Amino acid sequence: MAVTGLRAQDRIDRLARLVHHPDPSQLFFQIAEIAGEQTYLRHGIEVGPGDLVLDVGANVGVAAVFFAELCRASVVHSFEPVEPVCRLLRENVSGIGACVVHEQGLSDAARRTEITYYPGACAMSGLYADPARDRELVRTVLLNHGLSPEQARESLAGRYAPSMRNCELRTLSSFLAEHSIDRVALLKIDVERAEVDVLTGIDDADWSKLQQVVVEVHDEDGRAGALSAQLRARGFDVAGEQEAAMRGTAVRMLYARRP
Template sequence: MDERTAAGAERQQLPDGPSVWCTSGPAAVAMWREMLPPGTYHRAARRLRGGDTLVDVGANIGLLSLHCARARPGLRIIAAEPAPALHTCLERNLAEHAGTARWRAERTAVGDRAGHLSFTYYPQAPGNSGLYADRQADDGITLAFLRNSGIDAEDAAELLDGLHEGVELTVPVVTVSELLRRHRVDRVDLLKVDVERAELDVLRGVEREHWPLVGAVVAEVHDEGGRLDAVRDLLGAQGFDVRVGQDPLLAGTPLYDVEAVRDV
């Protein structure tokens, strides 16, 4: 297999991590940073045990799945990613680095009902792609991140140029509950949700009978239109202890991390 494929994938060596397939090396490195301590995803991975089940919604190229599989051998992983180029990388990365994990990678978006929807794919910023992409808002979030990272305004503006030029795709959509039925999942030790404004849709797609199977949720939430409070209320009503935090590099943006674990 060539180091660069017809799908536009390339190899990227991650800092203190594996060499992975991705569509954007800088984006892969930035996403890998989220897996490292003291981040939300790192804490969630530490709570897993061998043999646990991870449902990775908005898997992108699979970095959380890989991080969890490396930290906890023997996991079962159900990963969902709708963008074809990212899904190709996801499958290759799991095949190369998932070790003893049992995994399946579904090429689908996840929402509150099954069907097909328009999905905006950003080739230069794949992690910001989504069903509810908003170029102006996404530019604003990225600009704040760059400034918080110490990049001056002129350089930040140059980096933003064309970053969120999107390609419109039509993608299949399923619910979390359909994924659980499809793969005969009888427990979800960690449900991860990173879907760029569709997080409430994903959680509303968990049917009442399946909520008791879910032990923990970690989600990135765009707090627009009261979405953060709605997510917190939904998870609290299902018996989770909910904590909200924000990466210092995202200060001044509507992006928050939500960690929810069962009260014991």
Template sequence: MQSATLPDGRVIFCVNAYEVDFSVHEIFSEDLLAHGLSLPADGVYLDVGANIGLFSLYLRDHCPTARLIGFEPMPAAFAALKANMAAMSPAGTAVQLALGDHSGWAEFDYFPGIAALSTQNRAVGQKMSAGLRGLLGGGAAQDGVQDVLDKTGVAAVAHDAAFLDQLFQPEVVRAQVETLSDQMRVLGVDTVDLLKIDTEGAEREVLAGLAAEDWPKIRQMLIEVHLGEQVLAEMAADLRRRGFTTSLGRHPLCRDGAEVFHIYAAR
């Protein structure tokens, strides 16, 4: 594990320190209230695809007595997540699992150089890698992202093809998969104030693992969608049929073929 310092001076654990600045920009600048979501101080929050736990840290800042549970299947990212959850007060819970539509084991493409890209959906991983590689070398980032990239020092190596080849080289990792409903029962979760899903292309499988009787237990969702605008529209429509109101957003990386969108859903 490595460590990194957040803008407020906190030291956290991570896989790659140079990833943290961008993730902090993405997560900590998010105004969930503007999208109709609420953050009860003592709520229950499920962070699916938690990576090193930055979204859970964001929630702890806003929800001092909340119950936070993060799911992350990749061993290196999970080690950092577990350490960051343990350092919170009160501590969060880290679970080393992927969530999907059935129990079992699955192969993931794990990117040691950019752990946040790790995915069970190889096509999504390839598309995201190509889009991010274009972003690093193109100098066309929007919404303050270029400033963050410059801060990481990536500009100095953005045109080094050998470095970028290594950065975006995945390795195959097998990980255990369980369903969301099974984990809610194991963890004794009766109500979820916010379900956040960021699984690099497995968002539909995560929701497919939610049994019919458990859907009413979910008050709000924040879903990152990596499967294109048609799937985005289909997922949003399905959530509305289930009684949610929805708001849609675009991720800063939604360019160069890396289609990334957000669904904000609340009852």
């Protein structure tokens, strides 16, 4: 269910006032996608008062603030394992009582490891980052948005210089147990090719606690089909789509909800 009572531009303007970044250009497409196009509220997905949301791959908090302030979710647990990015996340959600920040990533096992951080493109940071591949993906997105090849080249210049950081990972099930959570209204996953790891970290007994799941999938080697089948086997109705901006890339969205 879409956020009612606000036009798309009003939603964008409101979120833009609440979320900040030293390089505002890194926020433009995120805010337009999450607030304007409401990418997480499609195919019957709903978030509202009383709901608990797990925001896995929170980045600097655009989705967290959207869920807490525009959807009025009661609790939003945001997971961001990259320390410089998590610092910006904390700043953006400070003063929002519904938001709880965890400087951790969710994965298939508990461990400490290295993660790639792109200071010039923090939303693309991740465990499976590849600078050349990631740059090409975003170049395609920019062209789909109407930029010329030259404009895209200039926009991407220097943004994909990787910096390796240590980070902490844990499983989703260990988090649910630690916090005695027995119902999750929405599990949102945007973790740059680590989505299979996140879902692998859910114990069989915990799947029934999840009411809705939205996953950004990098559909390589049939991943979207495999994850769709897994979610259906867990009792979800599943829909998939590719946003127009992602045309020509492997990025898809999966929307799963209990019937």
